Amino acid sequence: MNATLxxxxxxxxxxxxxxxxxxLHAQLILGVxxxxxxxxxxxxxxRQLGRTDATVYVVLAPMMLGMWGxxxxxxxxxxxxxxxxxxxxxxxxxxxxxxxxxxxxxxTTTTESLLAVPLTLIIAVALGMPxxxxxxxxxxxxxxxxxxxxxxxxxxxxxxxxxxxxxxxxQNVIGLPLWILSGVAFPLALLPxxxxxxxxxxxxxxxxxxxxxxxxxxxxxxxxxxxxxxxxSVVYFVLGARLFVGVERRVRVDGSLSTF
Amino acid sequence: xxxxxxxxxxxxxxxxxxxxxxxxxxxxxxxxxSFEVERxxxxxxxxxxxxxxxxxxxxxxxxxxxxxxxxxVLGHDVVTATPEVRKxxxxxxGGERGLYGSISGRDVLEFxxxxxRLPSGTARQRAAELLELVGLTERANDKVWxxxxxxxxxxxxxxxxxxxxxxxLLDEPTIGLDPVAAREMRQIIRQLKERGTTIFxxxxxMAEAEALCDRVAFINDGxxxxxxxxxxxxxxxxxxxxxxxELVSTTGNDLAERLRGLGGVQDVVSTAGADGVVSLAIKTxxxxxxxxxxxxxxxxPISVTTREPTLEDVYLRLLGxxxxxx
Numbered sequence: 215m216n217a218t219l220x221x222x223x224x225x226x227x228x229x230x231x232x233x234x235x236x237x238l239h240a241q242l243i244l245g246v247x248x249x250x251x252x253x254x255x256x257x258x259x260x261r262q263l264g265r266t267d268a269t270v271y272v273v274l275a276p277m278m279l280g281m282w283g284x285x286x287x288x289x290x291x292x293x294x295x296x297x298x299x300x301x302x303x304x305x306x307x308x309x310x311x312x313x314x315x316x317x318x319x320x321x322t323t324t325t326e327s328l329l330a331v332p333l334t335l336i337i338a339v340a341l342g343m344p345x346x347x348x349x350x351x352x353x354x355x356x357x358x359x360x361x362x363x364x365x366x367x368x369x370x371x372x373x374x375x376x377x378x379x380x381x382x383x384x385q386n387v388i389g390l391p392l393w394i395l396s397g398v399a400f401p402l403a404l405l406p407x408x409x410x411x412x413x414x415x416x417x418x419x420x421x422x423x424x425x426x427x428x429x430x431x432x433x434x435x436x437x438x439x440x441x442x443x444x445x446x447s448v449v450y451f452v453l454g455a456r457l458f459v460g461v462e463r464r465v466r467v468d469g470s471l472s473t474f
Numbered sequence: 475x476x477x478x479x480x481x482x483x484x485x486x487x488x489x490x491x492x493x494x495x496x497x498x499x500x501x502x503x504x505x506x507x508s509f510e511v512e513r514x515x516x517x518x519x520x521x522x523x524x525x526x527x528x529x530x531x532x533x534x535x536x537x538x539x540x541x542x543x544x545x546x547v548l549g550h551d552v553v554t555a556t557p558e559v560r561k562x563x564x565x566x567x568g569g570e571r572g573l574y575g576s577i578s579g580r581d582v583l584e585f586x587x588x589x590x591r592l593p594s595g596t597a598r599q600r601a602a603e604l605l606e607l608v609g610l611t612e613r614a615n616d617k618v619w620x621x622x623x624x625x626x627x628x629x630x631x632x633x634x635x636x637x638x639x640x641x642x643l644l645d646e647p648t649i650g651l652d653p654v655a656a657r658e659m660r661q662i663i664r665q666l667k668e669r670g671t672t673i674f675x676x677x678x679x680m681a682e683a684e685a686l687c688d689r690v691a692f693i694n695d696g697x698x699x700x701x702x703x704x705x706x707x708x709x710x711x712x713x714x715x716x717x718x719x720e721l722v723s724t725t726g727n728d729l730a731e732r733l734r735g736l737g738g739v740q741d742v743v744s745t746a747g748a749d750g751v752v753s754l755a756i757k758t759x760x761x762x763x764x765x766x767x768x769x770x771x772x773x774x775p776i777s778v779t780t781r782e783p784t785l786e787d788v789y790l791r792l793l794g795x796x797x798x799x800x
Contacts, residue, residue: 221591228588235577300571304633307535309561310589466539469487469532 225310229318244287249280249330250337257341266343270426273345275399277334278360278425281327282396282418283389285368288323290385292316293375302376303471306462313369313458320368324361331357345429352436353428359440360425363417363447369454376461377470398422417446475549477641477672478511478534483543485529485696503529505696506543511674511689513640516667518687519676520789526696527676528567531645534674535565547641561590564639566630568646575619579610579629582618583636590637597636604632608662624655631662642666644675648682660686680786684708690785694793707788714740714787715763717756720776729773730754736769738762751776 256272293316296302305312338345347353371388378384393399395409396418402410413419420443427436465471485504490496503526511517521527532538533545536556544551550558574582580601587597605611608628610621618626627647634642644663648656656679663686667673677683683690684704691701700707721729723746730744733754738761745753758766770778 224588224594228585232574232577232581232585235581236574237576299574300567300569301574303532303535303537304565304567304572305589307537307560307563307565308586308589309557309591309637315589466537469485469538471537 221310222314225314226318226321229315230322233319233322246280246284246327246329246333248283249277250333252276252280253334254337254341257338257343261341261343269338269343269345270429271399273334273338273343274422274425274429277330278396278398278418278422279393280330280334281324281360281364282367282392284327284330285320285324285364286371286385286389288327289316289320289368289372290375292319292323293372297471306466306471311455311459312462313373313455316372316458317365317369320365320372324365324368327364328357328361347429349428349432352432353425356421356425356428356440359443359447360418360421363421363443363450366447366450366454367417370450370457371454373454373457373461376458376465392416392418395419396422414442415446417443417450420446475513476510476546477513477515477548478509478517478674479544479546479549480510480530480534481508481544483507483530483533483545484541485526485533485538486541503696504533504540507693507696507698508543509691509698509701511672513672514667514670515688516663516673516675516686518683518690519674519693520678520680520683520690520785521676521693522678522793525693527678527693528645529696530693531565531643531674531676535563535643536560537565561637562640564634564637564642566634566642566644566647568627568630568644568649570623570626570650572630573618573626573633576617578615579605579618579621579632580614582629583632586633586636592637600636600638601632604635607635607665608632609658622655624651624658627651627655627659628662631659635666639671641672641674644673646676646678648677648679656682680784680789684785692789692793700788704785708785714757714759716781716787717754717758717763717766717770717778718781719754719756719770719778721752721754721770721773722776723750723752725773727752729769732769733766736762736765739766 253273253276256276260266260268260272293302296305305315335345375384394405395413395416397405397413398418402413402419405413420439424436424439424443427433427439483504484502484506486500486502488498488500491499507526507530519527519530529538533540533552534547536552536559539553546552547559548562550562552559583601583604584597587600592600602611605614608631610625610628610632613621613625618629621629631647647663648659651659660682663673663675667686675683675687687704689701689703690707692699727744730742730752733739733742733756736758739756739758741757743755747753756766767778
């Protein structure tokens with residue numbers, strides 16, 4: 215068992231090395247820039263409206279959306295590029311689970327997407343709306359949890375993208391409802407009662423809440439919120455890995471692995 | 475135990491067509507294929523594009539599940555014992571796809587070594603050995619996108635060999651290569667065969683199959699029509715003699731007609747060259763062989779050559795006009 219786990223770790227490591235060797239690709243650069251640039255727009259709007267109380271939303275929301283958006287985009291692009299390069303079939307034919315290669319790729323791009331955090335904070339300072347982080351330790355922990363959920367959602371969607379021929383269409387269709395359900399850019403209380411319970415299933419909604427609280431005031435629910443975000447991320451990971459196996463079986467049956 | 479055993483294998487592709495009124499369309503890529511490949515054998519599968527060659531390779535490589543029938547590699551079923559099959563095979567597709575262009579050749583091999591459970595030290599050593607085998611040591615640290623097509627194909631082969639597979643599946647490994655690169659690739663394949671690796675090779679190059687394979691099978695429209703040693707197959711068409719001749723066009727055109735009128739001559743193909751020379755390709759049985767040569771000699775040809783039948787003749791006999799559209 216330990217030998218198998220060590221092998222799995224080596225496969226993930228090999229995938230990370232390959233991804234790093236490729237350098238920062240256009241999708242990632244775009245994803246990293248979207249957060250800070252969007253923040254700049256919202257900061258300027260908030261300043262014009264005199265809403266300095268909205269700092270935590272206008273600075274953090276685009277950053278989080280940027281990270282999750284990058285995860286969904288890059289996982290889709292990763293699958294599309296494997297398909298385009300003709301390596302997807304070879305990955306399936308190899309003894310190692312193909313999901314491990316996907317995990318390595320997604321971990322790399324997720325970690326790289328953290329570049330959006332300092333960029334966003336710097337822009338907030340430059341535009342005269344600095345975000346004072348009241349609890350830096352908690353903020354760092356919350357950021358780590360956000361990274362975990364970002365990677366998990368990336369894996370979840372990567373498995374769907376193996377099945378989908380048009381990954382870009384799925385990226386756009388999936389992303390927008392998630393942003394609404396996550397309540398990243400507004401308090402969840404604004405959502406209709408019938409929809410609000412669904413937000414509890416979106417890890418990003420918990421990530422957003424604990425990250426905002428770390429920057430402003432910690433509530434008694436903070437640890438619960440962090441735990442919920444981590445548990446949901448683990449569920450996404452397990453679900454993503456199982457889905458990957460199911461999808462692999464299906465594409466072997468319908469022969470759609472190399473079709474575009 | 476056979477290295478590869480295939481029994482009544484069928485594979486059907488189903489797709490949906492139409493926008494409003496959708497309907498399912500099925501296409502049978504394999505229609506009941508059966509054969510065996512012995513251990514250490516170099517087995518060639520010949521057939522035109524769309525005949526089912528790549529589908530068969532993908533089934534053996536566990537990338538596709540057969541619709542019915544069975545296939546086993548070294549006794550392991552490709553559907554029920556997938557992990558056992560995967561660790562024993564190497565898979566190489568032809569063409570430039572299947573490699574990561576933006577990393578080095580060495581990195582490509584070490585990446586795949588991890589996927590085949592090679593320890594890091596072994597992976598490095600194996601990558602170095604394979605780069606040497608395929609003549610890429612000096613370019614090992616260059617990005618793959620800077621490689622020529624031939625170099626990429628050799629790297630493909632090295633990647634397929636990374637786990638020292640007992641069975642190597644080669645799907646048109648020399649497709650698109652220039653003659654020199656194709657010859658180099660064939661030399662490497664020959665070396666692998668000498669080392670005892672079982673090789674399943676698909677190709678539509680007759681000379682390649684003839685030069686490399688212990689046995690060949692012909693596949694067309696998802697059905698295998700013959701499985702035999704190349705020499706035995708060429709004997710099937712040995713009653714035909716082949717004469718190739720070059721003449722000046724004034725005599726060549728007239729001679730082609732006279733040759734066609736000879737008893738025993740089955741086919742005369744006349745091709746006019748740009749330099750006033752006509753090439754004649756003559757197929758005749760024994761009775762027409764002597765008279766055809768006599769006619770040619772009297773016409774003072776530029777050159778005359780005779781040759782033994784090749785696998786290509788078998789191929790054309792079996793597949794007819796479709797065989798020309800490879």
